[in-house]
Amino acid sequence: MSESVVTNVVVPMNFPYNYRVGQYIETYIRGLGEGKILGIKCPSCGKVMVPPRKICGVCDRVMEEWVEVGPEGTVENYTVGHVRLNLGEVERLDTPVLLALIKLDGADSLLAGEVRGIEPEKLGDGLRVRAVFKDPAGDSLSDLEYFEPEK
Numbered sequence: 118m119s120e121s122v123v124t125n126v127v128v129p130m131n132f133p134y135n136y137r138v139g140q141y142i143e144t145y146i147r148g149l150g151e152g153k154i155l156g157i158k159c160p161s162c163g164k165v166m167v168p169p170r171k172i173c174g175v176c177d178r179v180m181e182e183w184v185e186v187g188p189e190g191t192v193e194n195y196t197v198g199h200v201r202l203n204l205g206e207v208e209r210l211d212t213p214v215l216l217a218l219i220k221l222d223g224a225d226s227l228l229a230g231e232v233r234g235i236e237p238e239k240l241g242d243g244l245r246v247r248a249v250f251k252d253p254a255g256d257s258l259s260d261l262e263y264f265e266p267e268k
């Protein structure tokens with residue numbers, strides 16, 4: 118028997134599951150289906166969070182005031198992905214995936230999203246982008262499909 122050391126084992130796994138997203142994310146998803154991005158405003162500090170959450174992380178107060186934000190926003194940070202993990206294997210991408218943290222107009226938090234329609238070297242902090250919604254909508258977080266440079 119060989120004395121070699123096993124350093125890597127690939128175990129493909131697939132875990133599809135359903136879970137109840139809760140009232141706040143359900144309202145958020147229904148908004149996406151109507152082409153709206155909904156945030157929630159804290160009654161104490163006034164910060165608007167997207168995606169919405171029940172409790173303000175700053176004040177510990179319950180948030181109940183819904184506000185529409187975006188669909189335009191500003192890239193605050195980003196990364197360019199040249200590989201993807203596919204069932205444990207590294208897959209090199211022909212076209213890089215551009216992922217950004219976006220501060221939507223009217224929001225105080227950052228929302229992660231894919232940016233399409235721009236060369237990777239042109240993606241940068243401060244770039245103005247606009248949300249593109251899936252048509253038809255599918256009652257899913259992916260109804261906010263991606264962001265593109267603002268025209």
Ligand SMILES: [Zn+2]
Nearest residue numbers: 159162173176
């Ligand atoms: Zn607050």
